[in-house]
Amino acid sequence: xxxxxxxxxxxxxxxxxxxxxxxxxxxxxxxxxxxxxxxxxxxxxxxxxxxxxxxxxxxxxxxxxxxxxxxxxxxxxxxxxxxxxxxxxxxxxxxxxxxxxxxxxxxxxxxxxxxxxxxxxxxxxxxxxxxxxxxxxxxxxxxxxxxxxxxxxxxxxxxxxxxxxxxxxxxxxxxxxxxxxxxxxxxxxxxxxxxxxxxxxxxxxxxxxxxxxxxxxxxxxxxxxxxxxxxxxxxxxxxxxxxxxxxxxxxxxxxxxxxxxxxxxxxxxxxxxxxxxxxxxxxxxxxxxxxxxxxxxxxxxxxxxxxxxxxxxxxxxxxxxxxxxxxxxxx
Numbered sequence: 001x002x003x004x005x006x007x008x009x010x011x012x013x014x015x016x017x018x019x020x021x022x023x024x025x026x027x028x029x030x031x032x033x034x035x036x037x038x039x040x041x042x043x044x045x046x047x048x049x050x051x052x053x054x055x056x057x058x059x060x061x062x063x064x065x066x067x068x069x070x071x072x073x074x075x076x077x078x079x080x081x082x083x084x085x086x087x088x089x090x091x092x093x094x095x096x097x098x099x100x101x102x103x104x105x106x107x108x109x110x111x112x113x114x115x116x117x118x119x120x121x122x123x124x125x126x127x128x129x130x131x132x133x134x135x136x137x138x139x140x141x142x143x144x145x146x147x148x149x150x151x152x153x154x155x156x157x158x159x160x161x162x163x164x165x166x167x168x169x170x171x172x173x174x175x176x177x178x179x180x181x182x183x184x185x186x187x188x189x190x191x192x193x194x195x196x197x198x199x200x201x202x203x204x205x206x207x208x209x210x211x212x213x214x215x216x217x218x219x220x221x222x223x224x225x226x227x228x229x230x231x232x233x234x235x236x237x238x239x240x241x242x243x244x245x246x247x248x249x250x251x252x253x254x255x256x257x258x259x260x261x262x263x264x265x266x267x268x269x270x271x272x273x274x275x276x277x278x279x280x281x282x283x284x285x286x287x288x289x290x291x292x293x294x295x296x297x298x299x300x301x302x303x304x305x306x307x308x309x310x311x312x313x314x315x316x317x318x319x320x321x322x323x324x325x326x327x328x329x330x331x
Contacts (some may be wrong), residue, residue: 029172042068080302092145123251
């Protein structure tokens, strides 16, 4: 198992930064920290801090140059959208040794002169990309060695705290936190077991059997982060998840979920920015009300975004999930 020290950021790849930056800063209220160009990695980038969060960051990348590997991602069934989750490990050599023990090879790696990182898919080796058995599948994990230097616009030197920026909070949806990242899979228990063996994820919730006619879900902890990891799998013969996995590939990112602090203001902000929502749900659990809705990927740079609000912490998740029967023991 690879030891994760902390989660550094979530990375999104789009064809052009500026249109997506307007959305992230204006509607979501993300605060820009720095931007850069890297010929060696073939990208332009901008890093954001998530409002009111404890260390959560969001990276926005676009290809830089015709040979950029990001062009392959954008041309694949998985792009545009979430590209990787960046995590820091205390010992990158040990992490590489663990991959070797498991018979896995990195998909991509940086040269030692630039930085020390490598990408692996968060998916079993048998997983395939949408429409191609040879195409890597799954959301990528980018592992960095400590200390993190010369990556994402950093040169390894301390920097002053960024000045306050971004849109006025009352004009944004009012994000409180990034709650979870969701992978779609055709094999719920197989992917959960794999994520546990490789990254130490542990299941904490699972929907009751028969709760939904077309899907089953499981929630797992992600070491080194307050983010919860969600897995969704098809149930029945005509599940939308089957269609998603066939198109985007096994274990690809299905959606990200943000909590907002005021539902009416969040809806007003979406109206102000001309961003529609769909699939709204509402209910009450343990005497506390909750609501959720989605923003379509075509309005969010290739990422399906779910937003929710709850009157009391935890009732929204409990409205849909039950505790796992037992703690998994990964081998």
